[in-house]
Amino acid sequence: MTRIEQAVRQSLGEIIPEELGVDLVSAGTVTEIEEQEGRVRLVVHPGYPCASRLPALRREIEERVTPLLEGRELALDLSVRIKPHRAQHDMPAMMQAANVIAVASGKGGVGKSTTAVNLALALHAEGAKVGLLDADIFGPSQPIMLGLPKGTRPETRDGNAFVPVMAHGIQTMSMGYLVTEQTPVVWRGPKASGALTQMMQQTLWHDLDYLIVDLPPGTGDIQLTLAQKIPVAGAVVVTTPQDIALLDAIKGVEMFRKVDIGVLGIVENMAVHICSNCGHEEHVFGQGGADRMGRDYDTPVLGSLPLSLRIREQADGGTPTVAADPDSAEARLYMDTARRMAARLSLTREGRRAFPKVVMQH
Template identity: 60%
Template sequence: MNEIKHIIAIASGKGGVGKSTTAANLALALQARGAQVGLLDADIYGPSQQLMLGVAEGVRPEQQGGQFLLPIKAHGLRTMSMGYLVTEKTPMVWRGPMAGGALAQMLEQTLWGPLDYLIIDMPPGTGDVQLTLSQKASLAGAIIVTTPQDIALLDAQKGIEMFRKVDVPILGIVENMAIHVCSNCGHQEHIFGENGGEQIAAEYGVPLLASLPLDRGIREQMDAGQPTVMAQPNSPVTALYLQMADKIRAVLVQEGDDGVRQFPNIQISDD
Protein backbone atom coordinates (compact mmCIF):
# COMPACT_ATOMS: atom_id res chain seq x y z
CA MET A 1 0.00 0.00 0.00
CA ASN A 2 2.99 2.31 0.33
CA GLU A 3 3.07 2.42 -3.47
CA ILE A 4 -0.37 4.05 -3.61
CA LYS A 5 -0.29 7.84 -3.67
CA HIS A 6 -3.96 8.65 -3.05
CA ILE A 7 -6.88 6.58 -1.78
CA ILE A 8 -10.30 8.08 -2.52
CA ALA A 9 -13.53 6.71 -1.05
CA ILE A 10 -16.71 7.06 -3.11
CA ALA A 11 -19.54 6.98 -0.58
CA SER A 12 -23.23 7.64 -0.16
CA GLY A 13 -25.65 7.73 2.72
CA LYS A 14 -28.13 5.47 0.93
CA GLY A 15 -28.20 3.02 -1.95
CA GLY A 16 -29.53 3.61 -5.43
CA VAL A 17 -27.95 7.02 -6.03
CA GLY A 18 -25.42 5.89 -8.64
CA LYS A 19 -22.37 5.58 -6.41
CA SER A 20 -20.87 2.53 -8.15
CA THR A 21 -21.48 4.04 -11.59
CA THR A 22 -19.71 7.20 -10.46
CA ALA A 23 -16.79 5.22 -9.02
CA ALA A 24 -16.20 3.24 -12.22
CA ASN A 25 -16.44 6.23 -14.54
CA LEU A 26 -14.30 8.42 -12.29
CA ALA A 27 -11.59 5.74 -12.20
CA LEU A 28 -11.63 5.55 -16.00
CA ALA A 29 -11.62 9.35 -16.29
CA LEU A 30 -8.52 9.59 -14.09
CA GLN A 31 -6.91 6.89 -16.21
CA ALA A 32 -7.78 8.83 -19.36
CA ARG A 33 -5.82 11.73 -17.88
CA GLY A 34 -2.72 9.52 -17.76
CA ALA A 35 -2.86 8.19 -14.19
CA GLN A 36 -2.32 4.64 -12.93
CA VAL A 37 -5.61 3.75 -11.26
CA GLY A 38 -6.98 0.90 -9.16
CA LEU A 39 -10.61 0.23 -8.24
CA LEU A 40 -11.64 -1.66 -5.11
CA ASP A 41 -15.26 -2.75 -4.84
CA ALA A 42 -15.77 -2.55 -1.07
CA ASP A 43 -19.51 -3.22 -1.22
CA ILE A 44 -19.18 -6.62 0.43
CA TYR A 45 -22.89 -7.43 0.48
CA GLY A 46 -23.74 -6.24 -3.04
CA PRO A 47 -20.63 -6.08 -5.27
CA SER A 48 -21.43 -4.70 -8.72
CA GLN A 49 -18.14 -3.62 -10.31
CA GLN A 50 -17.57 -7.04 -11.87
CA LEU A 51 -20.71 -6.59 -13.99
CA MET A 52 -20.15 -2.89 -14.64
CA LEU A 53 -16.60 -3.46 -15.87
CA GLY A 54 -17.53 -6.43 -18.04
CA VAL A 55 -15.47 -9.03 -16.16
CA ALA A 56 -16.80 -12.48 -17.05
CA GLU A 57 -18.45 -14.58 -14.36
CA GLY A 58 -16.06 -17.16 -12.96
CA VAL A 59 -12.93 -15.04 -13.33
CA ARG A 60 -10.87 -15.43 -10.16
CA PRO A 61 -7.77 -13.49 -9.04
CA GLU A 62 -4.49 -15.37 -9.11
CA GLN A 63 -2.65 -15.93 -5.85
CA GLN A 64 0.99 -15.21 -5.14
CA GLY A 65 2.91 -16.69 -2.27
CA GLY A 66 -0.22 -18.27 -0.83
CA GLN A 67 -1.10 -14.96 0.83
CA PHE A 68 -1.50 -12.24 -1.76
CA LEU A 69 -3.96 -11.67 -4.60
CA LEU A 70 -3.17 -10.23 -8.00
CA PRO A 71 -5.67 -7.58 -9.14
CA ILE A 72 -7.79 -8.32 -12.20
CA LYS A 73 -7.30 -5.95 -15.13
CA ALA A 74 -10.48 -4.40 -16.55
CA HIS A 75 -10.34 -1.61 -19.14
CA GLY A 76 -6.79 -0.95 -17.95
CA LEU A 77 -7.82 -0.59 -14.28
CA ARG A 78 -6.42 -2.85 -11.56
CA THR A 79 -9.49 -4.11 -9.77
CA MET A 80 -10.51 -6.26 -6.84
CA SER A 81 -14.01 -7.18 -5.69
CA MET A 82 -15.83 -9.67 -3.52
CA GLY A 83 -17.65 -10.50 -6.75
CA TYR A 84 -14.44 -12.19 -7.97
CA LEU A 85 -14.31 -14.44 -4.91
CA VAL A 86 -17.90 -15.73 -4.77
CA THR A 87 -20.58 -16.65 -7.29
CA GLU A 88 -23.36 -14.26 -8.29
CA LYS A 89 -25.89 -16.27 -6.29
CA THR A 90 -23.84 -16.44 -3.08
CA PRO A 91 -25.33 -14.17 -0.40
CA MET A 92 -22.85 -12.65 2.05
CA VAL A 93 -24.72 -13.44 5.28
CA TRP A 94 -22.09 -11.84 7.48
CA ARG A 95 -22.10 -9.69 10.57
CA GLY A 96 -20.38 -6.31 10.45
CA PRO A 97 -16.95 -7.35 11.77
CA MET A 98 -16.70 -10.09 9.13
CA ALA A 99 -17.44 -7.58 6.37
CA GLY A 100 -14.83 -5.23 7.79
CA GLY A 101 -12.31 -8.06 7.87
CA ALA A 102 -13.04 -8.90 4.23
CA LEU A 103 -12.39 -5.28 3.24
CA ALA A 104 -9.11 -5.24 5.18
CA GLN A 105 -7.95 -8.39 3.40
CA MET A 106 -8.81 -7.13 -0.08
CA LEU A 107 -7.19 -3.78 0.66
CA GLU A 108 -3.98 -5.03 2.26
CA GLN A 109 -3.42 -8.41 0.58
CA THR A 110 -3.91 -7.30 -3.00
CA LEU A 111 -0.64 -6.58 -4.84
CA TRP A 112 -1.79 -3.29 -6.32
CA GLY A 113 1.62 -2.14 -7.49
CA PRO A 114 2.39 1.56 -8.00
CA LEU A 115 -0.85 3.56 -8.27
CA ASP A 116 -1.60 7.26 -8.49
CA TYR A 117 -5.16 6.67 -7.29
CA LEU A 118 -7.04 3.83 -5.65
CA ILE A 119 -10.78 4.44 -5.96
CA ILE A 120 -12.84 2.58 -3.35
CA ASP A 121 -16.50 1.97 -4.12
CA MET A 122 -17.96 1.97 -0.61
CA PRO A 123 -21.18 0.27 0.50
CA PRO A 124 -24.03 2.66 1.32
CA GLY A 125 -24.47 3.86 4.87
CA THR A 126 -22.18 4.59 7.81
CA GLY A 127 -21.25 1.21 9.26
CA ASP A 128 -18.39 -1.16 9.96
CA VAL A 129 -16.86 -1.11 6.49
CA GLN A 130 -16.51 2.68 6.53
CA LEU A 131 -14.94 2.63 9.99
CA THR A 132 -12.55 -0.19 9.03
CA LEU A 133 -11.37 1.71 5.98
CA SER A 134 -10.69 4.87 7.98
CA GLN A 135 -8.60 2.81 10.42
CA LYS A 136 -6.67 0.77 7.86
CA ALA A 137 -5.52 3.49 5.50
CA SER A 138 -4.93 7.22 5.43
CA LEU A 139 -7.54 8.42 2.95
CA ALA A 140 -6.84 11.37 0.70
CA GLY A 141 -10.53 12.11 1.01
CA ALA A 142 -14.08 11.01 0.36
CA ILE A 143 -16.54 11.95 -2.36
CA ILE A 144 -20.22 11.91 -1.42
CA VAL A 145 -22.68 10.89 -4.14
CA THR A 146 -26.32 11.95 -3.79
CA THR A 147 -29.44 12.72 -5.76
CA PRO A 148 -31.25 16.07 -5.42
CA GLN A 149 -34.24 14.67 -3.50
CA ASP A 150 -34.60 15.63 0.15
CA ILE A 151 -34.41 12.11 1.58
CA ALA A 152 -31.14 11.42 -0.24
CA LEU A 153 -29.68 14.73 0.94
CA LEU A 154 -30.46 13.84 4.55
CA ASP A 155 -28.53 10.59 4.19
CA ALA A 156 -25.69 12.38 2.40
CA GLN A 157 -25.34 14.70 5.39
CA LYS A 158 -24.92 11.69 7.65
CA GLY A 159 -22.16 10.40 5.40
CA ILE A 160 -20.35 13.73 5.50
CA GLU A 161 -20.61 13.92 9.28
CA MET A 162 -19.29 10.36 9.66
CA PHE A 163 -16.17 11.04 7.62
CA ARG A 164 -15.58 14.26 9.51
CA LYS A 165 -15.69 12.38 12.82
CA VAL A 166 -12.85 10.11 11.65
CA ASP A 167 -10.85 13.05 10.20
CA VAL A 168 -11.33 12.16 6.53
CA PRO A 169 -11.59 15.28 4.35
CA ILE A 170 -14.55 15.64 1.98
CA LEU A 171 -13.24 16.30 -1.54
CA GLY A 172 -16.65 17.26 -2.85
CA ILE A 173 -20.24 16.35 -3.72
CA VAL A 174 -21.47 14.59 -6.85
CA GLU A 175 -25.13 15.22 -7.68
CA ASN A 176 -26.43 12.31 -9.71
CA MET A 177 -29.69 12.12 -11.71
CA ALA A 178 -29.90 15.90 -11.51
CA ILE A 179 -31.87 16.44 -14.71
CA HIS A 180 -33.66 14.37 -17.33
CA VAL A 181 -33.65 15.39 -20.98
CA CYS A 182 -36.40 13.84 -23.08
CA SER A 183 -34.89 11.89 -25.97
CA ASN A 184 -37.84 12.80 -28.22
CA CYS A 185 -38.48 16.50 -27.66
CA GLY A 186 -35.48 17.68 -25.62
CA HIS A 187 -37.62 18.88 -22.71
CA GLN A 188 -35.59 19.16 -19.50
CA GLU A 189 -37.13 18.15 -16.19
CA HIS A 190 -35.77 17.94 -12.63
CA ILE A 191 -37.45 14.69 -11.65
CA PHE A 192 -35.80 14.31 -8.23
CA GLY A 193 -35.66 17.97 -7.28
CA GLU A 194 -33.43 20.90 -8.14
CA ASN A 195 -30.15 22.30 -6.79
CA GLY A 196 -29.96 19.82 -3.91
CA GLY A 197 -26.29 19.12 -4.53
CA GLU A 198 -25.44 22.81 -4.61
CA GLN A 199 -27.23 23.40 -1.32
CA ILE A 200 -25.46 20.66 0.60
CA ALA A 201 -22.09 21.61 -0.92
CA ALA A 202 -22.60 25.22 0.16
CA GLU A 203 -23.74 24.17 3.63
CA TYR A 204 -20.54 22.21 4.27
CA GLY A 205 -18.18 24.47 2.34
CA VAL A 206 -17.09 21.80 -0.15
CA PRO A 207 -17.14 21.92 -3.96
CA LEU A 208 -19.86 20.48 -6.17
CA LEU A 209 -17.70 18.28 -8.38
CA ALA A 210 -20.34 17.41 -10.95
CA SER A 211 -24.05 17.48 -11.65
CA LEU A 212 -24.82 14.43 -13.77
CA PRO A 213 -27.98 13.75 -15.80
CA LEU A 214 -30.49 10.93 -15.51
CA ASP A 215 -29.58 9.23 -18.78
CA ARG A 216 -30.78 5.83 -20.00
CA GLY A 217 -27.56 5.42 -21.97
CA ILE A 218 -25.47 5.44 -18.77
CA ARG A 219 -27.52 2.59 -17.34
CA GLU A 220 -27.40 0.57 -20.56
CA GLN A 221 -23.63 0.98 -20.88
CA MET A 222 -22.97 -0.04 -17.29
CA ASP A 223 -25.19 -3.12 -17.62
CA ALA A 224 -23.24 -4.06 -20.74
CA GLY A 225 -19.88 -3.77 -18.96
CA GLN A 226 -18.87 -0.70 -20.97
CA PRO A 227 -18.83 2.39 -18.71
CA THR A 228 -19.68 5.65 -20.43
CA VAL A 229 -16.11 7.02 -20.34
CA MET A 230 -15.02 3.99 -22.40
CA ALA A 231 -18.13 3.53 -24.53
CA GLN A 232 -18.56 7.18 -25.54
CA PRO A 233 -15.29 9.03 -24.88
CA ASN A 234 -16.46 12.16 -26.74
CA SER A 235 -19.95 12.42 -25.24
CA PRO A 236 -21.15 15.32 -23.05
CA VAL A 237 -21.54 12.92 -20.10
CA THR A 238 -17.93 11.75 -20.42
CA ALA A 239 -16.87 15.39 -20.47
CA LEU A 240 -18.55 15.82 -17.06
CA TYR A 241 -16.64 12.84 -15.64
CA LEU A 242 -13.37 14.20 -17.04
CA GLN A 243 -14.05 17.60 -15.48
CA MET A 244 -14.69 15.86 -12.17
CA ALA A 245 -11.36 14.04 -12.47
CA ASP A 246 -9.56 17.31 -13.20
CA LYS A 247 -11.06 18.99 -10.14
CA ILE A 248 -10.04 16.11 -7.89
CA ARG A 249 -6.50 16.04 -9.29
CA ALA A 250 -6.15 19.77 -8.69
CA VAL A 251 -7.20 19.41 -5.04
CA LEU A 252 -4.86 16.49 -4.38
CA VAL A 253 -1.88 18.11 -6.08
CA GLN A 254 -2.12 20.92 -3.55
CA GLU A 255 -1.97 18.37 -0.73
CA GLY A 256 1.24 16.76 -2.01
CA ASP A 257 2.14 13.37 -3.46
CA ASP A 258 3.25 11.48 -0.38
CA GLY A 259 2.43 7.79 -0.36
CA VAL A 260 -0.39 6.36 1.70
CA ARG A 261 0.43 5.64 5.33
CA GLN A 262 -0.91 2.40 6.77
CA PHE A 263 -0.27 3.57 10.32
CA PRO A 264 -0.23 7.01 11.94
CA ASN A 265 3.05 8.80 12.55
CA ILE A 266 4.15 8.51 16.19
CA GLN A 267 6.09 11.38 17.74
CA ILE A 268 7.86 11.11 21.10
CA SER A 269 8.74 14.15 23.14
CA ASP A 270 10.08 14.82 26.64
CA ASP A 271 7.00 16.83 27.69
Protein backbone atom coordinates in the same frame (compact mmCIF):
# COMPACT_ATOMS: atom_id res chain seq x y z
CA MET B 1 15.28 36.69 -8.59
CA THR B 2 15.92 38.56 -11.82
CA ARG B 3 13.52 41.01 -13.40
CA ILE B 4 12.57 38.49 -16.10
CA GLU B 5 12.05 35.69 -13.58
CA GLN B 6 9.81 37.96 -11.52
CA ALA B 7 7.78 38.90 -14.60
CA VAL B 8 7.37 35.23 -15.57
CA ARG B 9 6.18 34.33 -12.07
CA GLN B 10 3.70 37.20 -12.08
CA SER B 11 2.36 36.12 -15.49
CA LEU B 12 1.94 32.51 -14.34
CA GLY B 13 0.04 33.83 -11.34
CA GLU B 14 -2.67 34.96 -13.74
CA ILE B 15 -3.27 31.49 -15.24
CA ILE B 16 -6.13 29.72 -13.43
CA PRO B 17 -7.05 26.26 -14.80
CA GLU B 18 -10.81 25.75 -14.43
CA GLU B 19 -10.58 22.50 -12.50
CA LEU B 20 -7.89 23.87 -10.16
CA GLY B 21 -9.72 27.03 -9.16
CA VAL B 22 -6.49 28.82 -8.18
CA ASP B 23 -3.54 30.09 -10.19
CA LEU B 24 -0.52 27.96 -11.09
CA VAL B 25 1.79 29.74 -8.64
CA SER B 26 -0.57 29.57 -5.66
CA ALA B 27 -1.18 25.88 -6.39
CA GLY B 28 2.54 25.17 -6.06
CA THR B 29 2.86 23.82 -9.58
CA VAL B 30 5.67 26.20 -10.60
CA THR B 31 8.79 24.50 -9.28
CA GLU B 32 11.55 26.28 -11.19
CA ILE B 33 12.13 29.57 -13.05
CA GLU B 34 15.75 30.03 -14.00
CA GLU B 35 17.36 32.52 -16.37
CA GLN B 36 20.18 30.78 -18.24
CA GLU B 37 22.48 31.63 -21.15
CA GLY B 38 20.16 32.66 -23.97
CA ARG B 39 17.09 31.00 -22.50
CA VAL B 40 14.74 30.80 -19.53
CA ARG B 41 14.06 27.37 -18.02
CA LEU B 42 10.54 26.98 -16.65
CA VAL B 43 9.28 23.88 -14.84
CA VAL B 44 5.53 23.49 -14.20
CA HIS B 45 4.25 20.26 -12.63
CA PRO B 46 0.46 20.05 -12.14
CA GLY B 47 -0.26 17.67 -9.28
CA TYR B 48 -3.24 15.96 -10.88
CA PRO B 49 -3.84 13.97 -14.10
CA CYS B 50 -4.82 16.30 -16.92
CA ALA B 51 -3.40 14.84 -20.14
CA SER B 52 -6.26 16.25 -22.21
CA ARG B 53 -5.60 19.75 -20.88
CA LEU B 54 -1.80 19.88 -21.18
CA PRO B 55 -1.61 21.01 -24.85
CA ALA B 56 -3.91 23.99 -24.21
CA LEU B 57 -2.08 24.82 -20.97
CA ARG B 58 1.26 24.69 -22.79
CA ARG B 59 -0.01 27.10 -25.44
CA GLU B 60 -1.34 29.52 -22.83
CA ILE B 61 1.93 29.50 -20.88
CA GLU B 62 3.99 30.01 -24.03
CA GLU B 63 1.76 32.84 -25.30
CA ARG B 64 1.92 34.67 -21.96
CA VAL B 65 5.56 34.08 -21.08
CA THR B 66 7.45 34.29 -24.41
CA PRO B 67 6.92 38.06 -24.90
CA LEU B 68 8.50 38.65 -21.46
CA LEU B 69 11.81 36.93 -22.26
CA GLU B 70 13.39 39.73 -24.34
CA GLY B 71 14.37 37.41 -27.16
CA ARG B 72 15.47 34.49 -24.99
CA GLU B 73 14.25 30.96 -25.71
CA LEU B 74 11.63 29.40 -23.44
CA ALA B 75 12.58 25.92 -22.23
CA LEU B 76 9.31 24.69 -20.76
CA ASP B 77 9.06 21.41 -18.85
CA LEU B 78 5.32 20.84 -18.41
CA SER B 79 4.40 17.45 -16.97
CA VAL B 80 2.21 15.93 -14.28
CA ARG B 81 3.67 14.90 -10.91
CA ILE B 82 1.21 13.09 -8.64
CA LYS B 83 2.28 12.86 -5.02
CA PRO B 84 0.72 11.22 -1.95
CA HIS B 85 -1.42 13.57 0.10
CA ARG B 86 -2.21 13.68 3.77
CA ALA B 87 -4.39 10.85 5.09
CA GLN B 88 -6.41 10.85 8.29
CA HIS B 89 -4.35 11.31 11.47
CA ASP B 90 -1.23 11.62 9.27
CA MET B 91 -1.19 7.90 8.49
CA PRO B 92 1.54 7.11 5.93
CA ALA B 93 0.33 6.33 2.42
CA MET B 94 0.25 2.73 1.21
CA MET B 95 3.42 1.65 -0.55
CA GLN B 96 1.40 0.43 -3.56
CA ALA B 97 -1.04 3.36 -3.83
CA ALA B 98 -0.18 7.02 -3.39
CA ASN B 99 -3.74 8.23 -2.78
CA VAL B 100 -6.81 6.30 -1.65
CA ILE B 101 -10.08 8.06 -2.51
CA ALA B 102 -13.32 6.77 -1.01
CA VAL B 103 -16.54 7.12 -3.03
CA ALA B 104 -19.50 6.96 -0.67
CA SER B 105 -23.22 7.60 -0.43
CA GLY B 106 -25.58 7.98 2.50
CA LYS B 107 -28.15 5.67 0.88
CA GLY B 108 -28.39 3.14 -1.91
CA GLY B 109 -29.76 3.74 -5.38
CA VAL B 110 -28.06 7.07 -6.08
CA GLY B 111 -25.62 5.72 -8.70
CA LYS B 112 -22.54 5.57 -6.47
CA SER B 113 -20.96 2.51 -8.11
CA THR B 114 -21.57 3.86 -11.62
CA THR B 115 -19.95 7.11 -10.54
CA ALA B 116 -16.99 5.32 -8.93
CA VAL B 117 -16.13 3.23 -11.98
CA ASN B 118 -16.46 6.17 -14.38
CA LEU B 119 -14.29 8.38 -12.16
CA ALA B 120 -11.64 5.65 -12.07
CA LEU B 121 -11.73 5.29 -15.85
CA ALA B 122 -11.61 9.07 -16.29
CA LEU B 123 -8.48 9.38 -14.14
CA HIS B 124 -6.91 6.60 -16.20
CA ALA B 125 -7.86 8.38 -19.43
CA GLU B 126 -6.15 11.52 -18.11
CA GLY B 127 -2.89 9.61 -17.65
CA ALA B 128 -2.97 8.28 -14.08
CA LYS B 129 -2.30 4.75 -12.83
CA VAL B 130 -5.58 3.76 -11.22
CA GLY B 131 -7.02 0.92 -9.16
CA LEU B 132 -10.65 0.26 -8.24
CA LEU B 133 -11.61 -1.64 -5.09
CA ASP B 134 -15.23 -2.76 -4.84
CA ALA B 135 -15.69 -2.56 -1.06
CA ASP B 136 -19.40 -3.40 -1.12
CA ILE B 137 -18.92 -6.80 0.44
CA PHE B 138 -22.60 -7.74 0.43
CA GLY B 139 -23.55 -6.37 -2.99
CA PRO B 140 -20.51 -6.18 -5.27
CA SER B 141 -21.42 -4.79 -8.67
CA GLN B 142 -18.15 -3.73 -10.25
CA PRO B 143 -17.37 -7.07 -12.00
CA ILE B 144 -20.61 -6.72 -14.00
CA MET B 145 -20.05 -3.03 -14.72
CA LEU B 146 -16.52 -3.79 -15.92
CA GLY B 147 -17.81 -6.47 -18.31
CA LEU B 148 -15.77 -9.30 -16.82
CA PRO B 149 -16.87 -12.85 -17.67
CA LYS B 150 -18.73 -14.87 -15.06
CA GLY B 151 -16.32 -16.90 -12.97
CA THR B 152 -13.46 -14.41 -13.23
CA ARG B 153 -11.05 -15.08 -10.37
CA PRO B 154 -7.88 -13.20 -9.40
CA GLU B 155 -4.58 -15.05 -9.58
CA THR B 156 -2.90 -15.69 -6.26
CA ARG B 157 0.75 -15.40 -5.29
CA ASP B 158 2.41 -17.23 -2.42
CA GLY B 159 -0.97 -18.54 -1.32
CA ASN B 160 -2.15 -15.33 0.34
CA ALA B 161 -1.88 -12.44 -2.12
CA PHE B 162 -4.23 -11.50 -4.95
CA VAL B 163 -3.14 -10.22 -8.34
CA PRO B 164 -5.57 -7.44 -9.36
CA VAL B 165 -7.84 -8.19 -12.30
CA MET B 166 -7.21 -5.80 -15.20
CA ALA B 167 -10.27 -4.22 -16.86
CA HIS B 168 -10.32 -1.28 -19.28
CA GLY B 169 -6.76 -0.41 -18.27
CA ILE B 170 -7.32 -0.22 -14.50
CA GLN B 171 -6.43 -2.65 -11.71
CA THR B 172 -9.49 -4.02 -9.91
CA MET B 173 -10.45 -6.17 -6.93
CA SER B 174 -13.90 -7.16 -5.68
CA MET B 175 -15.67 -9.66 -3.46
CA GLY B 176 -17.57 -10.46 -6.67
CA TYR B 177 -14.43 -12.26 -7.89
CA LEU B 178 -14.41 -14.50 -4.83
CA VAL B 179 -18.07 -15.64 -4.70
CA THR B 180 -20.61 -16.58 -7.34
CA GLU B 181 -23.52 -14.33 -8.30
CA GLN B 182 -25.93 -16.76 -6.63
CA THR B 183 -24.00 -16.93 -3.34
CA PRO B 184 -25.14 -14.37 -0.75
CA VAL B 185 -22.50 -13.14 1.68
CA VAL B 186 -24.15 -13.72 5.07
CA TRP B 187 -21.58 -12.32 7.49
CA ARG B 188 -21.64 -10.24 10.61
CA GLY B 189 -19.90 -6.87 10.57
CA PRO B 190 -16.45 -7.92 11.88
CA LYS B 191 -16.05 -10.62 9.22
CA ALA B 192 -17.07 -8.22 6.44
CA SER B 193 -14.63 -5.65 7.78
CA GLY B 194 -11.91 -8.28 7.79
CA ALA B 195 -12.65 -9.06 4.16
CA LEU B 196 -12.22 -5.39 3.25
CA THR B 197 -8.88 -5.21 5.04
CA GLN B 198 -7.72 -8.41 3.35
CA MET B 199 -8.67 -7.23 -0.14
CA MET B 200 -7.04 -3.87 0.44
CA GLN B 201 -3.79 -5.06 1.99
CA GLN B 202 -3.31 -8.44 0.32
CA THR B 203 -3.94 -7.30 -3.23
CA LEU B 204 -0.72 -6.68 -5.15
CA TRP B 205 -1.63 -3.22 -6.35
CA HIS B 206 1.11 -1.97 -8.66
CA ASP B 207 2.40 1.58 -8.34
CA LEU B 208 -0.99 3.33 -8.26
CA ASP B 209 -1.47 7.09 -8.29
CA TYR B 210 -5.06 6.60 -7.12
CA LEU B 211 -7.01 3.73 -5.61
CA ILE B 212 -10.74 4.42 -5.87
CA VAL B 213 -12.72 2.60 -3.18
CA ASP B 214 -16.39 2.02 -3.98
CA LEU B 215 -17.92 1.86 -0.49
CA PRO B 216 -21.27 0.31 0.39
CA PRO B 217 -24.03 2.83 1.16
CA GLY B 218 -24.43 4.12 4.69
CA THR B 219 -22.12 4.78 7.63
CA GLY B 220 -21.44 1.36 9.10
CA ASP B 221 -18.70 -1.15 9.86
CA ILE B 222 -17.01 -1.03 6.45
CA GLN B 223 -16.66 2.76 6.57
CA LEU B 224 -15.35 2.65 10.15
CA THR B 225 -12.80 -0.04 9.26
CA LEU B 226 -11.60 2.00 6.31
CA ALA B 227 -11.14 5.05 8.55
CA GLN B 228 -9.26 3.09 11.22
CA LYS B 229 -6.95 0.92 9.13
CA ILE B 230 -6.52 2.39 5.64
CA PRO B 231 -4.87 5.75 4.82
CA VAL B 232 -7.55 7.70 2.94
CA ALA B 233 -6.46 10.92 1.22
CA GLY B 234 -9.99 12.11 0.50
CA ALA B 235 -13.63 11.18 0.03
CA VAL B 236 -16.36 11.96 -2.48
CA VAL B 237 -20.04 11.79 -1.53
CA VAL B 238 -22.55 10.87 -4.25
CA THR B 239 -26.16 12.00 -3.95
CA THR B 240 -29.24 12.86 -5.98
CA PRO B 241 -31.17 16.14 -5.64
CA GLN B 242 -33.92 14.32 -3.75
CA ASP B 243 -34.37 15.69 -0.21
CA ILE B 244 -34.11 12.28 1.48
CA ALA B 245 -30.92 11.48 -0.41
CA LEU B 246 -29.42 14.83 0.57
CA LEU B 247 -30.20 14.21 4.24
CA ASP B 248 -28.31 10.93 4.07
CA ALA B 249 -25.47 12.53 2.08
CA ILE B 250 -25.04 15.10 4.86
CA LYS B 251 -24.53 12.21 7.29
CA GLY B 252 -21.82 10.88 5.00
CA VAL B 253 -20.01 14.22 4.94
CA GLU B 254 -20.22 14.49 8.73
CA MET B 255 -18.97 10.91 9.15
CA PHE B 256 -15.81 11.58 7.16
CA ARG B 257 -15.16 14.78 9.07
CA LYS B 258 -15.48 12.99 12.39
CA VAL B 259 -12.79 10.49 11.37
CA ASP B 260 -10.46 13.22 9.98
CA ILE B 261 -10.92 12.34 6.29
CA GLY B 262 -11.19 15.35 4.00
CA VAL B 263 -14.27 15.53 1.78
CA LEU B 264 -13.13 16.54 -1.70
CA GLY B 265 -16.64 17.29 -2.87
CA ILE B 266 -20.12 16.18 -3.83
CA VAL B 267 -21.21 14.51 -7.05
CA GLU B 268 -24.86 15.13 -7.88
CA ASN B 269 -26.28 12.25 -9.86
CA MET B 270 -29.56 12.14 -11.83
CA ALA B 271 -29.71 15.93 -11.65
CA VAL B 272 -31.83 16.45 -14.76
CA HIS B 273 -33.63 14.31 -17.32
CA ILE B 274 -33.41 15.44 -20.94
CA CYS B 275 -36.13 14.01 -23.18
CA SER B 276 -34.57 12.08 -26.06
CA ASN B 277 -37.43 13.08 -28.37
CA CYS B 278 -37.97 16.78 -27.74
CA GLY B 279 -35.01 17.87 -25.61
CA HIS B 280 -37.21 19.07 -22.75
CA GLU B 281 -35.35 19.23 -19.43
CA GLU B 282 -37.08 18.05 -16.29
CA HIS B 283 -35.66 17.94 -12.74
CA VAL B 284 -37.27 14.67 -11.71
CA PHE B 285 -35.68 14.51 -8.24
CA GLY B 286 -35.66 18.23 -7.45
CA GLN B 287 -33.27 21.05 -8.21
CA GLY B 288 -30.44 22.90 -6.46
CA GLY B 289 -30.16 20.60 -3.45
CA ALA B 290 -26.49 19.72 -3.90
CA ASP B 291 -25.55 23.39 -4.35
CA ARG B 292 -27.33 24.28 -1.10
CA MET B 293 -25.64 21.40 0.69
CA GLY B 294 -22.29 22.46 -0.71
CA ARG B 295 -22.74 26.02 0.58
CA ASP B 296 -23.97 24.87 3.99
CA TYR B 297 -21.09 22.43 4.48
CA ASP B 298 -18.38 24.32 2.59
CA THR B 299 -18.00 21.41 0.18
CA PRO B 300 -17.84 21.98 -3.59
CA VAL B 301 -20.07 20.25 -6.11
CA LEU B 302 -17.51 18.49 -8.31
CA GLY B 303 -19.98 17.56 -11.01
CA SER B 304 -23.62 17.16 -11.92
CA LEU B 305 -24.64 14.13 -14.00
CA PRO B 306 -27.93 13.69 -15.87
CA LEU B 307 -30.54 10.98 -15.41
CA SER B 308 -29.54 9.09 -18.54
CA LEU B 309 -30.72 5.78 -19.97
CA ARG B 310 -27.44 5.51 -21.87
CA ILE B 311 -25.31 5.74 -18.70
CA ARG B 312 -27.35 2.94 -17.13
CA GLU B 313 -27.25 0.73 -20.23
CA GLN B 314 -23.51 1.15 -20.69
CA ALA B 315 -22.78 0.28 -17.04
CA ASP B 316 -25.09 -2.76 -17.12
CA GLY B 317 -23.51 -3.80 -20.43
CA GLY B 318 -20.01 -3.94 -18.97
CA THR B 319 -18.54 -0.90 -20.71
CA PRO B 320 -19.06 2.22 -18.57
CA THR B 321 -19.66 5.52 -20.30
CA VAL B 322 -16.08 6.85 -20.19
CA ALA B 323 -14.85 3.66 -21.90
CA ALA B 324 -17.86 3.09 -24.17
CA ASP B 325 -18.23 6.58 -25.62
CA PRO B 326 -15.37 8.83 -24.47
CA ASP B 327 -16.43 11.70 -26.76
CA SER B 328 -20.01 11.83 -25.50
CA ALA B 329 -21.37 14.69 -23.41
CA GLU B 330 -21.85 12.32 -20.46
CA ALA B 331 -18.25 11.08 -20.63
CA ARG B 332 -16.99 14.67 -20.72
CA LEU B 333 -18.95 15.38 -17.54
CA TYR B 334 -17.26 12.44 -15.80
CA MET B 335 -13.86 13.59 -17.09
CA ASP B 336 -14.45 17.12 -15.80
CA THR B 337 -15.60 15.76 -12.44
CA ALA B 338 -12.57 13.48 -12.08
CA ARG B 339 -10.14 16.31 -12.89
CA ARG B 340 -11.81 18.61 -10.34
CA MET B 341 -11.65 15.85 -7.73
CA ALA B 342 -7.95 15.15 -8.33
CA ALA B 343 -7.11 18.85 -8.63
CA ARG B 344 -8.77 19.60 -5.29
CA LEU B 345 -6.80 16.76 -3.72
CA SER B 346 -3.58 18.19 -5.18
CA LEU B 347 -4.16 21.39 -3.17
CA THR B 348 -4.21 19.54 0.16
CA ARG B 349 -1.13 18.98 2.28
CA GLU B 350 1.32 16.39 1.01
CA GLY B 351 1.59 13.13 2.95
CA ARG B 352 4.37 10.65 3.38
CA ARG B 353 5.08 7.15 2.21
CA ALA B 354 5.42 4.24 4.59
CA PHE B 355 8.91 2.82 4.76
CA PRO B 356 9.12 -0.65 3.24
CA LYS B 357 9.50 -3.49 5.68
CA VAL B 358 13.15 -4.55 5.95
CA VAL B 359 13.90 -8.12 6.96
CA MET B 360 17.41 -8.80 8.30
CA GLN B 361 18.74 -12.27 7.54
CA HIS B 362 21.82 -13.85 9.06
